Amino acid sequence: MTTMSSALSPARRARPAAGARAGERASHLLERSRTLVRPALAEAIGRLHPWVGEMAAYSLGWCEPGGAPVATPAHGKGLRQALAVLSAEAAGAPQSAGVTAAVAVELVHTFSLLHDDIMDGDPTRRGRPTVWKAYGTGPAVLAGDALFALAVETLAAAPGTDIPSAVRHLSTALNDLVRGQADDLLFESRPWTGPEAVRPDEYRSMAEHKTGALLGCATALGAVLAGAPRETVAALDRAGRHLGVAFQVVDDLLGIWGDPTVTGKPVHADLLRGKKTFPVLAALGTPAARPLARLLNSADPLDAADARRAASLIEDAGGRAAATAEAHRHIAVVDACLDSLPSTTGTGTGTGTTHGTRDARATRSTRSTDDLRALLDFLVRREM
Amino acid sequence: MTTMSSALSPARRARPAAGARAGERASHLLERSRTLVRPALAEAIGRLHPWVGEMAAYSLGWCEPGGAPVATPAHGKGLRQALAVLSAEAAGAPQSAGVTAAVAVELVHTFSLLHDDIMDGDPTRRGRPTVWKAYGTGPAVLAGDALFALAVETLAAAPGTDIPSAVRHLSTALNDLVRGQADDLLFESRPWTGPEAVRPDEYRSMAEHKTGALLGCATALGAVLAGAPRETVAALDRAGRHLGVAFQVVDDLLGIWGDPTVTGKPVHADLLRGKKTFPVLAALGTPAARPLARLLNSADPLDAADARRAASLIEDAGGRAAATAEAHRHIAVVDACLDSLPSTTGTGTGTGTTHGTRDARATRSTRSTDDLRALLDFLVRREM
Numbered sequence: 001m002t003t004m005s006s007a008l009s010p011a012r013r014a015r016p017a018a019g020a021r022a023g024e025r026a027s028h029l030l031e032r033s034r035t036l037v038r039p040a041l042a043e044a045i046g047r048l049h050p051w052v053g054e055m056a057a058y059s060l061g062w063c064e065p066g067g068a069p070v071a072t073p074a075h076g077k078g079l080r081q082a083l084a085v086l087s088a089e090a091a092g093a094p095q096s097a098g099v100t101a102a103v104a105v106e107l108v109h110t111f112s113l114l115h116d117d118i119m120d121g122d123p124t125r126r127g128r129p130t131v132w133k134a135y136g137t138g139p140a141v142l143a144g145d146a147l148f149a150l151a152v153e154t155l156a157a158a159p160g161t162d163i164p165s166a167v168r169h170l171s172t173a174l175n176d177l178v179r180g181q182a183d184d185l186l187f188e189s190r191p192w193t194g195p196e197a198v199r200p201d202e203y204r205s206m207a208e209h210k211t212g213a214l215l216g217c218a219t220a221l222g223a224v225l226a227g228a229p230r231e232t233v234a235a236l237d238r239a240g241r242h243l244g245v246a247f248q249v250v251d252d253l254l255g256i257w258g259d260p261t262v263t264g265k266p267v268h269a270d271l272l273r274g275k276k277t278f279p280v281l282a283a284l285g286t287p288a289a290r291p292l293a294r295l296l297n298s299a300d301p302l303d304a305a306d307a308r309r310a311a312s313l314i315e316d317a318g319g320r321a322a323a324t325a326e327a328h329r330h331i332a333v334v335d336a337c338l339d340s341l342p343s344t345t346g347t348g349t350g351t352g353t354t355h356g357t358r359d360a361r362a363t364r365s366t367r368s369t370d371d372l373r374a375l376l377d378f379l380v381r382r383e384m
Numbered sequence: 385m386t387t388m389s390s391a392l393s394p395a396r397r398a399r400p401a402a403g404a405r406a407g408e409r410a411s412h413l414l415e416r417s418r419t420l421v422r423p424a425l426a427e428a429i430g431r432l433h434p435w436v437g438e439m440a441a442y443s444l445g446w447c448e449p450g451g452a453p454v455a456t457p458a459h460g461k462g463l464r465q466a467l468a469v470l471s472a473e474a475a476g477a478p479q480s481a482g483v484t485a486a487v488a489v490e491l492v493h494t495f496s497l498l499h500d501d502i503m504d505g506d507p508t509r510r511g512r513p514t515v516w517k518a519y520g521t522g523p524a525v526l527a528g529d530a531l532f533a534l535a536v537e538t539l540a541a542a543p544g545t546d547i548p549s550a551v552r553h554l555s556t557a558l559n560d561l562v563r564g565q566a567d568d569l570l571f572e573s574r575p576w577t578g579p580e581a582v583r584p585d586e587y588r589s590m591a592e593h594k595t596g597a598l599l600g601c602a603t604a605l606g607a608v609l610a611g612a613p614r615e616t617v618a619a620l621d622r623a624g625r626h627l628g629v630a631f632q633v634v635d636d637l638l639g640i641w642g643d644p645t646v647t648g649k650p651v652h653a654d655l656l657r658g659k660k661t662f663p664v665l666a667a668l669g670t671p672a673a674r675p676l677a678r679l680l681n682s683a684d685p686l687d688a689a690d691a692r693r694a695a696s697l698i699e700d701a702g703g704r705a706a707a708t709a710e711a712h713r714h715i716a717v718v719d720a721c722l723d724s725l726p727s728t729t730g731t732g733t734g735t736g737t738t739h740g741t742r743d744a745r746a747t748r749s750t751r752s753t754d755d756l757r758a759l760l761d762f763l764v765r766r767e768m
Contacts, residue, residue, distance in 0.1 A: 119522035138503035149558035163548040167540040174533035
């Protein structure tokens with residue numbers, strides 16, 4: 001995960017002291033969620049075939065190939081599980097509902113990383129060999145399938161909740177995920193210009209499906225399992241989806257103008273690969289983009305000097321500014337979705353999803369809604 | 385699909401005339417199910433991303449790479465969809481429940497063929513290039529994922545039925561499928577003899593998971609969606625699982641002693657590949673197997689002459705007879721499960737799963753139970 005603030009304009013940044021406090025709170029919320037979810041996630045992984053379970057644990061950064069414990073933890077931040085836990089709490093659900101949603105979403109996320117790394121041919125992730133590199137392509141396909149099946153099983157076995165609705169949410173996210181990945185793969189062979197060129201609206205749809213759908217599922221699933229009102233679920237899903245598009249656009253910005261020592265990605269990797277990123281697509285839509293179009297159409301693939309020149313032409317043609325504005329637009333929608341959430345959403349209609357007195361619930365839900373807002377707010381402004 | 389009768393003793397075969405009639409009835413039942421399920425299956429596939437949908441349609445034998453219609457149909461028999469349709473009918477369900485179950489099971493089956501072909505490196509299936517050969521490994525991984533997600537979505541969207549139970553059945557089958565495939569892959573690197581050798585009970589467990597689980601799901605899922613009594617569901621699931629083990633053992637027999645022009649598989653492919661098949665494992669468990677053990681342990685991989693000698697040593701050590709007896713044992717369990725089914729099982733307890741008058745339902749269910757018995761009976765005795 002890389003810093004979003006470096007890619008967006010300074011105007012969006014909080015004051016340093018407030019920013020540090022928000023960062024501490026977000027770190028604390030992420031860590032609290034990881035600690036809460038870990039036992040249930042480990043229990044689920046433990047139900048897998050031992051060999052497949054080892055690949056899953058390796059992929060989660062829990063062990064080395066062969067099963068030995070890792071010297072230094074290599075796990076991700078656990079953004080999706082935190083969103084699931086906090087949104088469930090915000091909807092007044094018992095903690096178990098949030099944990100179930102978090103486990104399901106984390107399993108799907110791990111599955112998708114595993115299979116995407118095969119499709120994209122990526123040899124490393126978080127500084128370690130990808131599963132297909134460490135265990136082989138066939139076993140990596142199998143491990144992904146196992147995680148997928150385990151996610152569905154986890155949700156189907158959740159006690160006393162609206163299972164059909166939860167499974168529908170998960171399968172919609174899964175279908176969207178595949179659709180987004182398919183578009184992303186197909187974009188690579190589409191031309192830069194002409195009637196077959198990728199349009200910005202096609203990009204938005206791809207990004208919403210590929211990145212936003214699972215984030216939307218993470219935020220909504222906790223609320224679904226909590227029996228939250230339909231409008232709450234819809235607002236949370238929409239927030240996650242726009243968060244995803246913003247993330248994808250910022251990722252594109254960082255891929256061109258980010259600091260490689262911070263992003264961990266090689267300089268201009270996306271440009272060298274001919275990836276249809278938002279800044280390029282936005283630049284190509286302007287009259288100033290003629291030299292950029294000539295460069296992209298003439299050389300395939302670009303070399304390092306071409307890529308440097310392309311980066312500067314994209315900026316000249318307004319691609320950087322347009323992408324920054326695009327990210328801000330989606331962040332504004334996330335804000336609006338958060339604003340539309342009732343301050344107390346703990347009046348779940350499902351059976352078995354509420355407990356304690358109404359007052360205690362209202363107090364807890366208000367605090368939990370604040371936590372969710374704090375994390376989302378921090379994420380969209382500071383990090384991805 | 386290849387003939388089971390050629391691998392089993394003549395004593396199990398029906399008289400020729402009765403056998404021909406049973407064959408006609410089974411063919412008719414398979415065709416009726418395919419005709420019934422095809423529109424819903426096509427509708428589901430049609431909801432996929434067009435590129436992914438094309439791979440799915442190719443994999444189902446409906447089109448050529450690129451999407452052109454096939455000159456000669458290359459679809460499978462549709463055994464699993466027929467089991468789903470007939471078991472739902474036998475449980476007195478409305479036809480839509482059987483069709484939903486059939487679509488879900490057929491999607492999962494297609495997904496598993498697609499990913500298994502990648503894992504096993506198989507270049508052809510039903511005489512055509514496999515999806516990974518025709519479209520590439522990455523796209524084939526993606527298409528499998530899409531079919532998997534679509535199966536879950538299909539079940540989750542089924543109207544007015546016991547969705548959580550149906551999804552649990554499907555996810556159990558999926559987990560078992562992965563477990564069986566993992567064991568099958570790991571068996572390849574295990575030794576032929578010694579404490580690490582694959583035991584027959586490990587083989588049975590692998591075969592039940594890899595082949596039986598989805599057949600059990602196919603037979604049970606229709607009944608689950610129909611709200612059939614728990615005992616009916618359990619008996620149907622058990623029948624499907626034992627049918628699967630019998631299929632796997634017979635497949636092993638045909639792989640060694642079957643007619644390649646009938647089986648469509650190269651002579652001794654399993655032996656040349658060092659596959660841990662039941663006849664070999666059974667033979668190695670006997671005192672007469674010393675020369676076989678020496679041969680298998682000395683040469684890796686075997687050449688064609690070694691494989692011919694191995695086949696004869698396996699038969700001498702009783703491996704062929706033991707495998708035939710093993711298949712018969714599982715077929716006997718299938719028989720017992722069918723016998724345990726109530727002659728009318730149409731007293732579904734689910735809401736919205738029964739319609740019409742009780743008498744009409746009883747008549748239909750009796751006929752449908754007969755159909756299911758006829759198909760299963762034909763399958764276990766005649767074909768796989």
